[in-house]
Amino acid sequence: MFINWALQEINLKIVYYGPGMSGKTTNLEYIHSKLDPSLKGELVSLKTKEDRTIFFDFMQIEVGRIKGKKPKFNLYTVPGQVYYASSRKVILNGVDGIVFVADSQPHRMEANIETLLDLEENLKQEGHSLENFPWVVQYNKRDLPGVEPVEALQRRLNFFNVPYFEAVAVRGDGVFDTLKAVINLVVRRVQDQL
């Protein structure tokens, strides 16, 4: 978090984390496509030529002044593929809130768990823990046949009982609800701390 009293700006950093191909970039692309141009900045994607995130995606959103203050949300994704572990770690620098985008397909369950453990490990190095950090889970790809029941996903992944959302990010289902929930958690935490 960065607060500039002179400009009355509050900058918060939210990171979309999750295994490869779970839909992190798709979330940002949907948000970017739907928001009014006055509220959003450019969406920057650092991708390989196969369209996979190599470093991160980034966009900033604003909602104008609220009680004289200007909140700005910086949204990032991390590359999901296993061999970009160091990139994931550096994007978490100064993170305020996390959206964990899980893939609902049964064969991705292990990848979800592995990535969640990787997240906890990286957060620890930042001095945090999932137990007390503002984060939410998004169960993505709910439209695909044969997906895991939500109860099973909840049992395996949501061990701290944080807010969760079912989503079909390509259609935008659940995308804004997820973002709103994480912003809400982050702001509530800031409110407690300041």
Next chain:
Amino acid sequence: MVQKRKLKDWSRQVILNGNQYEAITKVLSELATKTKASAILFADMSGQLISQRGNTEDMNTTVLSALAASDFAATSEMAKLVGEEAKFKLLFHEGEKRNVYLSNVGDNFFLVVVFDVSVTLGLIRIYTKKAIEDLLQALKETADESESKEKMIDSDFSSLLGDALDDAFK
């Protein structure tokens, strides 16, 4: 001192008061004048832009800060991999028309200087070094108590923000 708290279970918080912001912007203006740099950015290591000077109208400085912060973060990982125990202090990107000189300011901030190739690197180095000292000094200034005591965010703010998000996400 710039308020920088590492609270239990909470992110690093960086809070700048009005005086500090003014002092920082003044340092950047001086650096811009002396070096004739095209653009100068001061940002925090998480990628959030704090202040900028120069001809930045046609430049997306928000994105530039985010990319520069990642540049720093990536090279500090590189430093570890090649056995450099400290972080690399500066990064230099050389182009045909423009160069970019990035330098850290303490552990939590950095400076980006964008300049034409006609400007010598030596000049940029000398003035940037001085600017970094001045910036570190500005960050040390005592925070104005009255400002830090003001309630930045109250419950009213949260609910108004919720409404604004609902509007934005319609």
